[in-house]
Amino acid sequence: xxxxxxxxxxxxxxxxxxxxxxxxxxxxxxxxxxxxxxxxxxxxxxxxxxxxxxxxxxxxxxxxxxxxxxxxxxxxxxxxxxxxxxxxxxxxxxxxxxxxxxxxxxxxxxxxxxxxxxxxxxxxxxxxxxxxxxxxxxxxxxxxxxxxxxxxxxxxxxxxxxxxxxxxxxxxxxxxxxxxxxxxxxxxxxxxxxxxxxxxxxxxxxxxxxxxxxxxxxxxxxxxxxxxxxxxxxxxxxxxxxxxxxxxxxxxxxxxxxxxxxxxxxxxxxxxxxxxxxxxxxxxxxxxxxxxxxxxxxxxxxxxxxxxxxxxxxxxxxx
Amino acid sequence: xxxxxxxxxxxxxxxxxxxxxxxxxxxxxxxxxxxxxxxxxxxxxxxxxxxxxxxxxxxxxxxxxxxxxxxxxxxxxxxxxxxxxxxxxxxxxxxxxxxxxxxxxxxxxxxxxxxxxxxxxxxxxxxxxxxxxxxxxxxxxxxxxxxxxxxxxxxxxxxxxxxxxxxxxxxxxxxxxxxxxxxxxxxxxxxxxxxxxxxxxxxxxxxxxxxxxxxxxxxxxxxxxxxxxxxxxxxxxxxxxxxxxxxxxxxxxxxxxxxxxxxxxxxxxxxxxxxxxxxxxxxxxxxxxxxxxxxxxxxxxxxxxxxxxxxxxxxxxxxxxxxxxxxxxxx
Numbered sequence: 001x002x003x004x005x006x007x008x009x010x011x012x013x014x015x016x017x018x019x020x021x022x023x024x025x026x027x028x029x030x031x032x033x034x035x036x037x038x039x040x041x042x043x044x045x046x047x048x049x050x051x052x053x054x055x056x057x058x059x060x061x062x063x064x065x066x067x068x069x070x071x072x073x074x075x076x077x078x079x080x081x082x083x084x085x086x087x088x089x090x091x092x093x094x095x096x097x098x099x100x101x102x103x104x105x106x107x108x109x110x111x112x113x114x115x116x117x118x119x120x121x122x123x124x125x126x127x128x129x130x131x132x133x134x135x136x137x138x139x140x141x142x143x144x145x146x147x148x149x150x151x152x153x154x155x156x157x158x159x160x161x162x163x164x165x166x167x168x169x170x171x172x173x174x175x176x177x178x179x180x181x182x183x184x185x186x187x188x189x190x191x192x193x194x195x196x197x198x199x200x201x202x203x204x205x206x207x208x209x210x211x212x213x214x215x216x217x218x219x220x221x222x223x224x225x226x227x228x229x230x231x232x233x234x235x236x237x238x239x240x241x242x243x244x245x246x247x248x249x250x251x252x253x254x255x256x257x258x259x260x261x262x263x264x265x266x267x268x269x270x271x272x273x274x275x276x277x278x279x280x281x282x283x284x285x286x287x288x289x290x291x292x293x294x295x296x297x298x299x300x301x302x303x304x305x306x307x308x309x310x311x312x313x314x315x316x317x318x319x
Numbered sequence: 320x321x322x323x324x325x326x327x328x329x330x331x332x333x334x335x336x337x338x339x340x341x342x343x344x345x346x347x348x349x350x351x352x353x354x355x356x357x358x359x360x361x362x363x364x365x366x367x368x369x370x371x372x373x374x375x376x377x378x379x380x381x382x383x384x385x386x387x388x389x390x391x392x393x394x395x396x397x398x399x400x401x402x403x404x405x406x407x408x409x410x411x412x413x414x415x416x417x418x419x420x421x422x423x424x425x426x427x428x429x430x431x432x433x434x435x436x437x438x439x440x441x442x443x444x445x446x447x448x449x450x451x452x453x454x455x456x457x458x459x460x461x462x463x464x465x466x467x468x469x470x471x472x473x474x475x476x477x478x479x480x481x482x483x484x485x486x487x488x489x490x491x492x493x494x495x496x497x498x499x500x501x502x503x504x505x506x507x508x509x510x511x512x513x514x515x516x517x518x519x520x521x522x523x524x525x526x527x528x529x530x531x532x533x534x535x536x537x538x539x540x541x542x543x544x545x546x547x548x549x550x551x552x553x554x555x556x557x558x559x560x561x562x563x564x565x566x567x568x569x570x571x572x573x574x575x576x577x578x579x580x581x582x583x584x585x586x587x588x589x590x591x592x593x594x595x596x597x598x599x600x601x602x603x604x605x606x607x608x609x610x611x612x613x614x615x616x617x618x619x620x621x622x623x624x625x626x627x628x629x630x631x632x633x634x635x636x637x638x639x640x641x642x643x644x645x646x647x648x649x650x
Contacts, residue, residue: 003332004332004335004336004374004378005374005378005379007332007333007336008336008339008375008378008379009378009379009380009381011336011340011406011407012379012380012381012404012406012407013381013382015406015407016381016404016405016406028382029381029382030382031384050332050333050336051333051336053333054333054336054337054340054411054414055411055412055413055414055415056411057412079412080409080411080412081408081409081410081411081412082409082410082411082412082413082450083409083449083450084409084450085446085447085449085450086446087443087446088439088442090439091439091440091442091443091446092443094425094435094439094440094443095421095424095425095440095443095444095447097440098421098424098425098427098428098429098440099420099421099424099425101424101428101434102423102424102427102428102461102463102508103420103424104419104420104423104424107416107419107420108416111414111416111417111420112417112420112421112424113362114337114341114414114417115413115414115417115418115420115421116421117338117341117342117361117362117410118340118341118410118411118412118413118417119410119413119421119447120345120360121341121342121345121360121361121362122359122360122361122362132505132506132507132508133427133428133463133507133508133509134508134509135423135427135461135463141419142415142416142419145415145418145419145458145459146415148458149415149418149451149452149455149458168457169457169458169459169460170458170459170460171459171460171461171462172423172427172460172461172462172463173460173462173511174462174510174511174512175509175510175511175512176511195576211457215457240489240496240534241489243467243489243531243534244489244491244531244532247465247466247467247531248465248531249465250465276609277609280605280608280609281605281609283494283601283604283605283632283636284494284635284636284639285494287639287640295640298640299637299640299641301611302608302633302634302636302637302640303633303637304611304612304633305608305611305612305629305630305632305633306630306633306634306637307630308612308626308629308630308633
């Protein structure tokens with residue numbers, strides 16, 4: 001295993017040195033490279049690539065060497081070493097269980113195992129759990145995650161236009177990934193669906209923005225999507241649907257709870273169609289109570305649909 | 320790390336480097352660990368572990384490789400002691416893929432009642448994200464599904480202990496509440512919702528229930544024998560009873576983004592045609608009522624227009640509004 005030998009000693013040498021080493025110095029200090037200059041350079045380039053692939057941060061710097069600039073290499077310890085998370089045994093076990101229970105589809109399953117090994121391996125006795133959650137991994141997910149961590153601006157196509165965004169948070173909600181961030185063209189916080197982003201997603205320079213003090217996530221209330229002053233609407237939810245609706249969005253304002261289990265919620269409406277669609281999904285178990293204008297619009301919609309029956313030629317109807 | 324580089328069987332040099340870089344620091348910090356302990360912790364067999372350690376002993380060191388510059392590995396009475404220079408003392412940082420995988424999994428389950436009742440996972444995720452770098456805990460948030468914490472906890476316990484549960488279930492598709500006795504086999508999260516796969520004794524068949532539509536779950540003392548093999552978790556979440564064809568303006572695109580569809584195409588006249596399976600009637604009513612009068616909807620098998628269904632549903636809902644002199648009066 002000449003290669004294994006070489007790789008380990010190369011890492012040790014680059015970690016240990018206090019000044020960057022040129023290729024020639026490396027060849028001197030790391031046994032196993034060929035005597036032939038060409039073969040040495042080919043092997044050395046391959047080794048560097050392999051180690052970078054593993055996530056080892058090999059820096060290249062230019063040094064003056066007998067008045068001739070040369071590339072030299074070093075591994076900065078701070079960027080190589082994983083700070084000790086200081087896990088208690090049961091905390092490591094909890095991470096391990098979570099990693100087996102929830103899987104990111106499309107990423108290599110070995111990533112979880114490789115990561116756990118670095119964190120201190122597995123804790124014996126932690127029972128394996130059948131996977132309970134599979135989270136899809138859209139192509140841009142990893143790139144955006146890195147951009148958030150490294151404070152890089154990102155650009156991508158969205159709805160036919162290029163957008164430039166300072167990314168703040170990735171959120172998986174109701175089966176989809178969203179990116180929330182500061183939209184530089186619109187100078188406002190915006191959320192984007194990852195499955196609607198048009199490639200390529202491009203990342204800018206590292207450290208190009210300051211993270212916000214408070215990171216906001218995506219909001220999924222169709223009646224709120226709009227501008228202008230909101231109108232307060234009240235909606236009655238019968239007991240059967242009240243639980244589901246409030247489970248899904250515990251932040252909804254409940255203004256009345258009735259004895260039969262039904263509740264009245266108040267919504268800040270900026271988007272009438274969003275409100276209509278929400279109330280329609282309740283079918284017979286909900287009612288748009290007010291204000292009268294919105295209620296009238298809703299009733300008009302239903303009337304149009306009810307009348308529509310006579311406008312079309314019907315096939316023989318079942319009895 | 321591409322999946323291709325991770326072939327099973329023969330371990331490549333880089334994979335061995337990866338393993339050694341992870342295991343060695345742990346051994347250094349836990350001097351005197353037994354070989355067995357190390358094997359089970361890092362999922363290796365004895366030969367692999369001892370080979371790796373011996374390899375380090377014979378081959379790793381620093382220029383000029385005088386004895387004082389070489390690694391020292393001692394296995395005595397099955398206990399391992401390692402002396403190294405000032406390198407390989409800490410494991411390598413996580414790659415972005417590894418960090419994302421572990422963080423997302425942890426964020427999905429932290430603080431979940433019945434899964435992380437005492438917050439151990441939440442503390443672990445917080446420590447992990449500190450090690451990954453400031454702000455990383457905020458970077459990802461995963462909500463597998465909304466559910467009543469008590470119901471989710473009860474179902475989880477029922478799966479673990481193979482106990483029957485009595486539930487009040489609201490079937491959204493059929494728009495009707497029911498009371499059932501079920502044997503939960505498996506809890507799973509798909510497409511933004513928690514589901515429990517169970518044998519329903521009331522219906523005498525296998526059923527998939529959405530956890531957020533379980534109004535009440537009560538554990539009973541009766542146990543059951545779970546099936547030996549539940550497959551790989553790829554369950555059909557809905558089964559179509561009829562096939563619906565929609566033709567409308569570009570505005571109906573959301574249907575194809577929201578539901579699984581069989582066909583979705585743009586027609587020559589710029590309109591869009593979507594074919595999808597429809598489950599129960601209330602589900603179809605919701606869809607048609609939202610789409611409105613400008614979308615043509617037909618039953619694909621019979622060719623019949625679905626307008627009567629829309630009209631009947633609209634008429635039914637209207638009654639409530641037209642009857643109410645006072646909005647919201649109880650019926």
